[in-house]
Structures are given as structure tokens and as C-alpha cells.
Amino acid sequence: MKCFKKIVCTLLLISICVINFDFINYSNNTLAGQEMRTQVLYLAGIIDNDLNLNEYINRAEFAKMIAKTSTYKDSISKVSLSDVFNDVKKDNPYAQYIKLVAKEGYINAYLGGMFRPEYPVSYRDLVRAVVALLGYTDEDFANDKLNGRYELFCSLELNDSIEKNIDEYVTKVDCVNAIYNMLKAKTKNGQVYGTTTFDLSVNTDGELNASGLLKVKMRGPFIFKRGDSLSELLPFDVNEGNYFLNGAPSSFSYIQTETSKAGFTILYYNETTKTVYAYEEGTSLDTTVNVTKGYVTHIYYNASDNLTPASVEIERARYYIGNSEVKFALSYAGTIGIGDQVVFIYEKSNDTESDNDTNYVGTITSIYLYNVLY
DSSP states (O other): OOOOEEOOOTTTOOOOOOOOOTTOOOSTTTSOHHHHHHHHHHHTTSSOTTOOTTSBOBHHHHHHHHHTTSTTGGGOOSSOSSOSBTTBOTTSTTHHHHHHHHHHTSSOOBTTTBOOTTSBOBHHHHHHHHHHHTTOOGGGGTTOHHHHHHHHHHHTTTTTTOOOOTTSBOBHHHHHHHHHHHHHSBOTTSOBHHHHHSSOEEOTTSOEEOHHHHHHTEEEEEEEOTTOOHHHHOSSOGGGOEEEETTEEEOHHHHHHHHTTSSOEEEEEETTTTEEEEEEBTOSSOOSEEEEEEEEEEEEEETTEEEEEEEEEETTEEEEEOSHHHHHHHSTTSSOOTTOEEEEEEEEOOTTOEETTEEEEEEEEEEEEHHHHO
């Protein structure tokens, strides 16, 4: 199996490729309601992708879901060093989640040091946990603890798509819907939970947009060269992939074939959406995005700001600088200077685009030191 070279040290990764995610919008306009809600929670790391939505959820599974929704989600230990409850030993795979939710008061334990992890979850339990995640405590419902939480839950429309009586047992889909609704809701302090705890935004139609999470899940860059096998690189079935070559729709076979002709290809992929973005040197495609390499021969600065690069010359060709990452890489504090050999992705300029009689080939969106990639 051929070895693929990947940049794993952030100090060596000069910039991240700017990719257009406009077509990947997990809102109500692109996916059916329930599928969209489930996908958002999966992308946020709250649930697994093989969740059986129709099953009733038990208290251990519920504890994991609530813990991974909480503001403590990034500090949960991988193992428990001691028993949590009499019926939750330290080697229980849910021990660390149960410990967290019990400590924070999201889920109540039973008398006698018992948690009953295998017991089902009632709608009342779900209401309590979600309301607690929003920052509300017993003191907020001092006059009517039994009904106060449920009234708040409904007033915030956290019950949307849930049809249960308060003491009925809930399914996993009920939990998904309640948590999704909560991510759109405001906390006790007035902040939208999903935007402060997760990289989520709310669309104009009131639904969550997970495009920020998709960017986080992008993997790369990988260098894919003549003779390498694309199927060995990708962690999913290549027949299920969605492929783009230099910004244009493509296919697995075409990218594999073109790479055998090209000098090299820079690859990124998103395992969640099974989408591959390839940028090839010397492709025969008539696209607006290209990748090439060369030596930096000049760096130009604005007259009013002699610390921030405005454009760069690479082997006599002039390019605009497209984003702050590229600007930093080419600045005095960056790691790329005159004489360095670089690999870069750029968007072509219009033929008529010029500045003071200087013609620009395009705008650089990503740039890497050649000797770092190879």
C-alpha cells in the first residue's frame, strides 16, 4: 500500500483551502425535517450515525446524549477511575457520562446509591434534562416544580415534533427532536445555545445550519501522486462519494485517471458527507480553480500598510492574495518568503482584470511550502 503524505503539524500547515459550502446546507430546504434534525445532531457529535430512532432510550444512553450536548462535552474523560453508583461500575462504558449528568443535576439518581442505567426514560426526565441544559435550576421553579419545567419547555417550543404525555416513555427520536429544538432556543442568560456551545447558526427560516460543522470535519490536505490509489486514501466506499475536480463536478474514475497524467493532486475529503475535493496540476478541464507550483519571486505590500502583503509574484506571474491565512503566510511573521518553492491553489481572474496596468493571473486561496508537502 502506498504511503500518503499528510500535513499533521499545524505549524507546518500554512493555510486551509477555502472551499465553497453553499451547496451543503443542512436546513429544512434541503433535507426532510427529521433527517435534517438527525444529521445536525450527528455532525455536532451528539449522536452516532447508526442510531435507531424508533427504539426506546434507556437512562445510560440518555446520559451519554445529554453529556455530549452539555457545555462540558469537550472535557469528558474517556474512562472512569472509580465506580460511579452501586449499579454503575467504573468499567461501564457509560460511567463517565452518568457521572457528569448526575453531578450537574441534568438527570436525577435513585435512593440507595443507584442510577438504574437500564431503566427507560420518561418525557418528564427529558424535560428536566433539557431545561437544565439551558441553565434553569430548581430555584427557578420554586412555586411549582412539577409543572413549571414543562410549562417553560412548551413556551420555548421545545416540544415541537414530540407527541407524548408527560409520564410516557420516550424514544430516541423524541430525544433528538427535543435537543434539536433546544439548540435553537435561548438559554436563561439570553444566548442561543447552539451558537455558543456548538458551531451552529440559525437560518432565516428558523432552522439550524450545520455548514460550520462540515468545515471542521474537512480532512486534508493530502498529496495524491501518479501511481497512488485513491481508494486506499478514502475512508468510505468510493462508489458512494461525491467528487469535485478543481471546483467542477467530477467522478472517482475521472480523478484517478487524470492524476495518472498530472504532476500531483491536492485532496481534501469530508467523511461525513463523503465529498472529495481534488485540485490537479495541469488538468485539461476548463475550470476557474487551478493548482500549480513555483518559486516566490516578489511580495508586494500596500503603500499604506507595509506589513500586510497585497499580492505576490510567483515565477513572473502576479496573484492577488485571497484571505488572511495566505496573507499571514507571506508576511514578515509567516513562513514563506522570496526564493521559497510553493504549491498553491488559485482562482483564475477575468482576462480584463488588472490594476495599474498589471495583469493578475488569479487569486491565491491556499499556499503551502513545497518541501513540507513532499
